[in-house]
Amino acid sequence: RACVCAWYHRDISRVYAEDLLARAGRDGSYLVRDSESVPGAYTTQGVQVNCFRTLEDLVLGYQQPHKGLVTPLLYPVPRDTDSGDESSGCMSSRQHCAELLLGDHFNSDFFCFNCTGGSPPPRSLQSWVTCCGLGHTPDDSTALLPHDIYALGTQENPQGEREWTEHIKATLRSYTHIDFKQVAVQSLWNIRLAVFVKPEHESRISHVNTASVKTGLGNTLGNKGAVGVSFHFNGTSFGFVNCHLTSGSDKVLRRNQNFVDILRLLSLGDKQLFAFDISLRFTHLFWCGDLNYRLDLDVQDILKHVSKREFEELMCADQLTQERHKRKAFLYFKEEKIAFPPTYRYERGSRDCYLWQKYKTSGVRVNVPSWCDRILWKSYPETHITCTAYGCTDDIFTSDHSPVFATYQVGVTSQSTSKTDSNSSTERAWIILEGIEAIVKTASKAKFFIEFHSLCLEETRRSSENDSQSCDVPGFLRLAWSFKQLPKLLPVMSEMDYLQDQHVLLSVKSCDGFESYGECCVALRSVTGASDQFETFLSHRGEEMGSIRGRVRVHVPKDKQATREKIYGGSHETGLLLISALLALSLPTKPSSSSSVTFFDSCEFHIASSIWFLNDPWLGFTLAGIYRLLPLLAPD
Incomplete structure (x- = not known):
C-alpha cells in the first residue's frame, strides 16, 4: 500500500529536498523521498557544469528542464544601459571566466570491455573512448572534448600490457591531439587496468599504487579477481578497480563473496588507512568489470522487454540490483540509471541478436541476455561527483560483450602551500x-x-x-x-x-x-x-x-x-575533474569452481531492527534503513 504520511514526498529530487529542509530551519527536521540511484528504494536526507561552444548554446541548454537548475532559464534580464566603453574589458573578463571554468572541472572517463574469445580488441576504439553508442551519451558539442583522466579496464584481453597501453595512447592521440601520460597499468592474467592523465596534470599526481587479488578457485587462480590503481590528485585521493567475478546464473553468493574478498584483500591506497577496506580509503572509488550478475527471467521475456526498451522492468530482475537492495553487495555504492540494452551475450560480428544458447560437451548452457558489465562508484560524504554519461558502444563486434563507458565530473581539493606551525605559541585548530x-x-x-x-x-x-x-x-x-x-x-x-x-x-x-x-x-x-x-x-x-x-x-x-x-584552481576552493571510465568485459573461458559459499542471512536482523524502530525511531532508522520500514508505517 502506498505511504500517505505527510513526510513522504515521493519522487522529489535531492536538491529540492535539501531546499525544503533548509526552509524548515530546525534541527531534527526530516523527510523521506524516492531514491534517485536505487530503483524501489527510499532515502532520507552539486552543481553540474557543461561545456558549450557559444553563450547562445549555453542559454539554450539551460532553457530545457532537468539540466541541473532548480528552474530552467525563462525570462532574460536586459542590461540597464549600453556601456560601449566596457567592451574592451569584456573579452578579458570572458577569458578570465573561461580560465576559472577550466580550473573548476576535472572530467574523468571509465571504460570497461571484455575481449573474450581470444580476438584482440578492434583497431579503432574511438567510439568507445568518445562514449558514442547507446544509453546516456554526451551530446555532439561535448563528445569530442578531451577529458582529464581516462581509466580503461579489460578482461580476457589477449594483448600484452605494453601493446595494449600503446594502442590506447594512439587512440587518444588520434582524436584529442594530446599525448596523454600513463599514470599506471596493472594486470592479473588477462585482466588489465590502465590509467592516463592529461600532460598538464602529471605534476599533480602522487602516491601512485597498484595491486591485484585472485578470487578464482579458492582465491589461488587469477582467471577471476581484480586489479586496482590508486593515486592522489593534489589533495583528493582516487581509487580505480577492475574485476572479473564468478560466472553462472546460479553463482550469486559466490559473486558476493568475490566482492567482499576484493574489498578486504586489495592493498591499495595509503598504508595508514589499511585498517579500513578499500571502500573507505579514497575520496572517490570507481569500480568496473565483468561483474557477471545476470537477469533472473525467462529469455523470451527478456527479449520482449529489450525490443520495447523496457529497461526499468528488466532491472527488477537484475541480480546486482537485487543484491544491492538486500545490502549483500556493493553497500553504499551508486550506479547511474541504465538506459542501454544488456551487454551480454551477443553473436560475434554483429549486434543484431543475442546468442543465448552456448553448446558445450556437457550439454546446452543458457546464458540469458544480461547487464554483466557495470560501472559503479562510491564517494566520501559532502563531496561533488556527477555521472554525465553511462552507456555502451554499438559498433564494436569483436567480443560477445559490448564495451561499456561512463564519464564523471569530480570535485577535487586544492593543494596548500602552508606548513604546519610548530611554534607552540601559535594558536592551532x-x-x-x-x-x-x-x-x-x-x-x-x-x-x-x-x-x-x-x-x-x-x-x-x-x-x-x-x-x-x-x-x-x-x-x-x-x-x-x-x-x-x-x-x-x-x-x-x-x-x-x-x-x-x-x-x-x-x-x-x-x-x-x-x-x-x-x-x-x-x-x-x-x-x-x-x-x-x-x-x-x-x-x-x-x-x-x-x-x-x-x-x-x-x-x-x-x-x-x-x-x-593554492596550487591548483586559483582562488577557488575546489576544482572538478572530468573522468572517463571505460569497461571492457569478457566471457569466462573455463568452467568456474563449484564450491559452495555460506553467506549471512539477514532475516533476523531485519525483524529485530523493525521491532526496535517502534520503540526508538533513530535506532530503527540507523539499523535497517528507513526504506525497509515504510511497510510498517502503513501496514495492511
Whole structure:
C-alpha cells in the first residue's frame, strides 16, 4: 500500500529536498523521498557544469528542464544601459571566466570491455573512448572534448600490457591531439587496468599504487579477481578497480563473496588507512568489470522487454540490483540509471541478436541476455561527483560483450602551500568530540573504543573505553562515550578551507581483541567553525553493522579563517575533474569452481531492527534503513 504520511514526498529530487529542509530551519527536521540511484528504494536526507561552444548554446541548454537548475532559464534580464566603453574589458573578463571554468572541472572517463574469445580488441576504439553508442551519451558539442583522466579496464584481453597501453595512447592521440601520460597499468592474467592523465596534470599526481587479488578457485587462480590503481590528485585521493567475478546464473553468493574478498584483500591506497577496506580509503572509488550478475527471467521475456526498451522492468530482475537492495553487495555504492540494452551475450560480428544458447560437451548452457558489465562508484560524504554519461558502444563486434563507458565530473581539493606551525605559541585548530553513541551488531559483552584516522591528523588517536553500554535487543549493543572519554584531535594544518575539505574515518573496536565491529566516514565541512551532529551507518567488510551518531566541533583560529594560497584552481576552493571510465568485459573461458559459499542471512536482523524502530525511531532508522520500514508505517 502506498505511504500517505505527510513526510513522504515521493519522487522529489535531492536538491529540492535539501531546499525544503533548509526552509524548515530546525534541527531534527526530516523527510523521506524516492531514491534517485536505487530503483524501489527510499532515502532520507552539486552543481553540474557543461561545456558549450557559444553563450547562445549555453542559454539554450539551460532553457530545457532537468539540466541541473532548480528552474530552467525563462525570462532574460536586459542590461540597464549600453556601456560601449566596457567592451574592451569584456573579452578579458570572458577569458578570465573561461580560465576559472577550466580550473573548476576535472572530467574523468571509465571504460570497461571484455575481449573474450581470444580476438584482440578492434583497431579503432574511438567510439568507445568518445562514449558514442547507446544509453546516456554526451551530446555532439561535448563528445569530442578531451577529458582529464581516462581509466580503461579489460578482461580476457589477449594483448600484452605494453601493446595494449600503446594502442590506447594512439587512440587518444588520434582524436584529442594530446599525448596523454600513463599514470599506471596493472594486470592479473588477462585482466588489465590502465590509467592516463592529461600532460598538464602529471605534476599533480602522487602516491601512485597498484595491486591485484585472485578470487578464482579458492582465491589461488587469477582467471577471476581484480586489479586496482590508486593515486592522489593534489589533495583528493582516487581509487580505480577492475574485476572479473564468478560466472553462472546460479553463482550469486559466490559473486558476493568475490566482492567482499576484493574489498578486504586489495592493498591499495595509503598504508595508514589499511585498517579500513578499500571502500573507505579514497575520496572517490570507481569500480568496473565483468561483474557477471545476470537477469533472473525467462529469455523470451527478456527479449520482449529489450525490443520495447523496457529497461526499468528488466532491472527488477537484475541480480546486482537485487543484491544491492538486500545490502549483500556493493553497500553504499551508486550506479547511474541504465538506459542501454544488456551487454551480454551477443553473436560475434554483429549486434543484431543475442546468442543465448552456448553448446558445450556437457550439454546446452543458457546464458540469458544480461547487464554483466557495470560501472559503479562510491564517494566520501559532502563531496561533488556527477555521472554525465553511462552507456555502451554499438559498433564494436569483436567480443560477445559490448564495451561499456561512463564519464564523471569530480570535485577535487586544492593543494596548500602552508606548513604546519610548530611554534607552540601559535594558536592551532582542534577537533573536539562532545559525545558519541553507537549501535553495533554483536553478541559480545566486551568494552569498546573508537579509533580516529585521517591523513589530515597528526597521528591516529583512540578514545577510552565506552562508559555506557546496554543491550535492549538481543544481538545488538548500544554504546556511548562521553566528552571525557573522547580524544582531542589535532589537524596538521589549521586553515579553514583546508579543514572543510577533510574527512575523518572512525572504527569501533573491541577492547578484548582489537577487532573492528564497524567503520564510517565523517565529513568536517558542515562542522568546521561550529558544533553540529553527525549520523551515519557503520559497515565492516561490505556488511552493514549498525550506526553511529555524535556531536563534533572544529575550532579554527581567527587568523586562519582567511582563504589560503593554492596550487591548483586559483582562488577557488575546489576544482572538478572530468573522468572517463571505460569497461571492457569478457566471457569466462573455463568452467568456474563449484564450491559452495555460506553467506549471512539477514532475516533476523531485519525483524529485530523493525521491532526496535517502534520503540526508538533513530535506532530503527540507523539499523535497517528507513526504506525497509515504510511497510510498517502503513501496514495492511
